[in-house]
Amino acid sequence: MGARKAAVVTGSTSGIGLGIAQALARAGMDVTLNGFGDAAAIEKIRSDLAAETGVEVRYDGANLMKAEDAMGLVTRAEAAFGQVDVLVNNAGIQHVSPIEDFPLEKWDQIIALNLSSSFWTIRAAFAGMKARKWGRIVNIASAHGLVASPFKGAYVAAKHGVLGLTKTVALEGAKDGVRCNAICPGYVLTPLVEGQIPDTMKARGMTREQVINDVLLAAQPTKEFVKVEDIAALTVFLTSEAANQFNGAAISLDGGWTVQ
Ligand code: NAD
16 A cells, blocks of 8 residues: 555546646645546646656546446556545536437436446445545535526536435445545636637627626626635545545535525
């Protein structure tokens, strides 16, 4: 078993996942990156982070829409680092459509990636964590795990499901030192959200500023985007000993959106 803790962060070639992987490496953990993107750009992210922090950083291109790939991500990380102590389920996609037009394959893809992949990775990592009497699982859910918005049926259903999975895993791991919690961010200006802006501008005949203020941040009382760094810092905290009694929690990080 390695002296350092080892983490797997799904969907960590971009956005929130990348910020979390960087923060965990800076906190002294070996990290497995995962996600899609340009091979040279991913290798630069990997080697820069390893050079900056001195920990081991590896990349695994598993496609988490497939059960075998998702479970393989964990078993390969265990083989490389000796164990997986921290698992962050972050990979996710979005599709916006009214229910009656919602493409059937988009529904299946979103349920697979945004919900089932967390089950698959947890299933693969759980026995090892319980046997070692220590594990931290952090699921990146969403404010949409707690409340709905129109036209995001698959995403909202998947994120509500993630909170149910989080609670169940929390109970199953409680006596064996494994903790499972979910973070529920409001809007963060990542490529996932950037991608929704042009379509919404067209659909509603709005400027970029109007989409940001009147649509995206409409429900967010602070009128500020949540920062990737905020989510990364909370994730690092949830992996710490001080967070030992956080278990099964859905922690809102949304500027007050879901208390209204
Ligand atoms: P992003 O699009 O910037 O990053 C998504 C990551 O997932 C990328 O690394 C991508 O390569 C990877 N990915 C996509 N499909 C994959 C697949 N099949 N297998 C493996 N990896 C895959 O998105 P983001 O905004 O950083 O979102 C990350 C998570 O945070 C998602 O679960 C999202 O639902 C959640 N979230 C985002 C926001 C927001 O406002 N951006 C708010 C709340 C929750």
